[in-house]
Amino acid sequence: MTIHHHPSEELLMRFASGALEGPFDIAIAAHLDACVLCREEVAMWEGVGGAMLDEIAPAEMTQDAFARTLAALDRTAPAPRRAPNRSSALPASLRRYRVGREFPIGPGIYKRNIWKAKNGTGRAFLLRARPGLELPRHGHGGTEMTYVVQGGYSDEHGHYEPGDFMTADTDHLHQPHVDQDGECVLLIASHGRPIASGIAGLIMRFFM
Amino acid sequence: MGQAAGAISRWRTPRSAAGAWRVSAPEASSADDVHSKCIIAIARDRDRDGFAALFSHFAPRVKAYLMRTGSAPSLAEELAQETMLSVWRKAELFDPARASAATWVFTIARNLRIDAARRVRDPASLAGEIEPEAPEEPFAAVARRQSQALIREALKQLPAEQREVLALSFFEDRPHSEIATKLKIPLGTVKSRVRLAVSKLRELVEGRT
Ligand SMILES: [Zn+2]
Numbered sequence: 434m435t436i437h438h439h440p441s442e443e444l445l446m447r448f449a450s451g452a453l454e455g456p457f458d459i460a461i462a463a464h465l466d467a468c469v470l471c472r473e474e475v476a477m478w479e480g481v482g483g484a485m486l487d488e489i490a491p492a493e494m495t496q497d498a499f500a501r502t503l504a505a506l507d508r509t510a511p512a513p514r515r516a517p518n519r520s521s522a523l524p525a526s527l528r529r530y531r532v533g534r535e536f537p538i539g540p541g542i543y544k545r546n547i548w549k550a551k552n553g554t555g556r557a558f559l560l561r562a563r564p565g566l567e568l569p570r571h572g573h574g575g576t577e578m579t580y581v582v583q584g585g586y587s588d589e590h591g592h593y594e595p596g597d598f599m600t601a602d603t604d605h606l607h608q609p610h611v612d613q614d615g616e617c618v619l620l621i622a623s624h625g626r627p628i629a630s631g632i633a634g635l636i637m638r639f640f641m
Numbered sequence: 642m643g644q645a646a647g648a649i650s651r652w653r654t655p656r657s658a659a660g661a662w663r664v665s666a667p668e669a670s671s672a673d674d675v676h677s678k679c680i681i682a683i684a685r686d687r688d689r690d691g692f693a694a695l696f697s698h699f700a701p702r703v704k705a706y707l708m709r710t711g712s713a714p715s716l717a718e719e720l721a722q723e724t725m726l727s728v729w730r731k732a733e734l735f736d737p738a739r740a741s742a743a744t745w746v747f748t749i750a751r752n753l754r755i756d757a758a759r760r761v762r763d764p765a766s767l768a769g770e771i772e773p774e775a776p777e778e779p780f781a782a783v784a785r786r787q788s789q790a791l792i793r794e795a796l797k798q799l800p801a802e803q804r805e806v807l808a809l810s811f812f813e814d815r816p817h818s819e820i821a822t823k824l825k826i827p828l829g830t831v832k833s834r835v836r837l838a839v840s841k842l843r844e845l846v847e848g849r850t
Contacts, residue, residue, distance in 0.1 A: 442839075451710075451751040452814040458755065476740075477846055478811065480792035482751065483744030485812045487673065491701030492708055495718055499696055502722045506692070510730045 436468050436596040440578075444600070445471055449478030455555025456548055456622035460578040460598070462526035463620050467596040523559075524582060524620070532559070541566050547620075557622040562586075566611040577601045577623040584617030586610055672698075676742035677735075684732035695742075696725050703750045709813045710754065720757060724750045741789040788846055795845035803838035810835050 440448070440461055447453050448461045465472050523532065533546040541563035549556040554575075559582070562568070578600050585594045588607040593599065601607060611617040676698065679691030700721045707717035727749045735745055796804065809815045809823070810831075817835070821828045 446811060446839075447814075449751075450811050450814055451755045477788060477792065477843075479748055480741070480744050480789050481796065481807075481842070482747040482812060483741050483789070484793045484796050485808055486699075486702055486706055486747045486750075487743040489702050489705050489709075489812075492705035492714075492717070494701050494704060494721065498700065498718065498722055499693070502696065502700075502725050503689075503692075505722070505726050506689075506729050 435594075436470075436598075438591070438593060438597040438599055439468065439471055440464060440598050441600065442474065445474045446478050449475045449482065455550050455624060456557035457555075457576075457578055457624070459526070459530070459548060459557040460580045460620055460622035463524035463580045463582070464596065464598040466524045466526050468598075522583070522618075524580075527620075535559075535561065542568075555622075555624045557620065560619045560621060562611045562617050562619075564611060564615055564617075565613045566617075568609045568611075575624040577621060580620040580622075582618040582620055584615045585612040586617050586619075587612070673741045673743055677737045680728065680732050680735045680742055680745070681737070683729060684735065692725075692729055695728060695746075699728070699743075699746050700725050703746065706747075706750060706812070707754060711814075712754070712757075716757065720750065720753050723753055727753070744789060791846050792842075795842050798845060799838055799841055803834050803841065806831055806834040807838040807842070 444453070444457075444461060448458055448465075453461065465475060520532075527547065530547050535543045535545045538544045543561045545559040545561075547557040547559065564584075578598065579593075581593050581595050581597045583595055585592065586609045587593070588609045590607065676695060679688070679695050682688035682691040683695075703724045704714075704717045704721040707720055708714060712720065724746065728746060731749070735742075740748070799807070805824070806820055809820045810817065815823070817831045818828060821831045824831070
């Protein structure tokens with residue numbers, strides 16, 4: 434797999450520091466499953482985090498902190514649960530999420546929810562689209578990150594294949610077009626709603 | 642992010658020329674090596690002295706780290722204890738070839754912090770602890786072990802003012818505007834210091850010019 438599109442260096446840094454908002458770390462983690470270059474980049478930042486942790490001025494722990502932790506050591510650890518989704522077709526990083534059932538949201542296009550913030554502003558989901566499908570031209574009322582799990586698609590800006598990762602911002606309009614030679618599965622993480630026009634746009638707005 | 646192969650070959654410094662990616666007993670040349678040995682002793686013998694040493698070094702630092710990223714002291718305390726409990730329970734998964742002790746502890750604390758934040762937003766989404774993933778291939782591990790030492794060195798070589806903004810923006814997640822106010826310097830200066838720090842760090846760690 435040759436990956437042509439990666440998360441920005443800033444996104445990788447923020448991923449490593451744990452600062453990424455809501456659903457975005459889900460999309461980045463999926464890309465990291467596939468991309469050794471970005472894994473190395475994140476490892477560098479984690480090394481920076483470790484070195485900084487070693488040198489930070491320590492805070493004071495409560496008096497019984499150590500005794501309480503020692504007591505907890507003797508309690509049996511909860512047995513690791515089996516991953517809730519073991520599908521080998523999905524990125525390994527998704528195994529810890531309860532990925533929902535697939536349901537249609539339009540002709541030739543299906544959705545599975547991965548994660549949704551309680552206040553509704555952030556969500557991560559999978560889209561499966563039939564070969565050749567053209568999505569309505571849309572922009573984003575926020576930021577949207579897309580990771581290609583399977584198949585491929587194009588838009589005005591390029592062609593994307595498995596492992597590729599894209600970030601689209603508010604003013605970025607695009608019209609994705611699924612390759613003719615197979616289905617396309619995308620992992621999408623978004624903050625804010627996609628804005629589209631027409632009936633298909635209404636469908637998108639309603640369901641995504 | 643290109644240049645990976647070149648960067649990796651440069652990471653093979655003489656310090657670990659033996660080429661053994663699974664370092665079984667490195668001589669205790671630094672505090673971090675001592676901490677690595679403690680984690681290995683926990684994995685092997687459930688060694689409580691080793692755990693006590695790790696606790697007294699890392700628990701107060703993890704708490705300090707979490708407070709600096711905005712956690713309330715009580716949550717920071719709870720997560721620091723939880724981090725140490727994870728160190729005890731997951732010691733078998735620690736591979737000194739892949740990460741230094743401090744880096745490993747940092748990633749555990751960071752993940753607990755992310756999950757705590759996510760639990761607040763959506764309690765139902767996470768399945769919790771799942772079976773550990775398979776370890777990575779040794780090739781990546783070689784590069785990683787060497788880079789740990791290089792990263793420490795590189796951070797020491799950064800000018801103090803660049804180190805400071807890097808700590809605030811990366812380690813403490815503070816927005817550039819907040820850093821500017823805190824340090825009483827213009828926003829543009831913050832941005833350029835961060836940029837300089839990152840490129841210097843990259844250059845030192847990856848040998849990129
Ligand atoms: Zn990448």
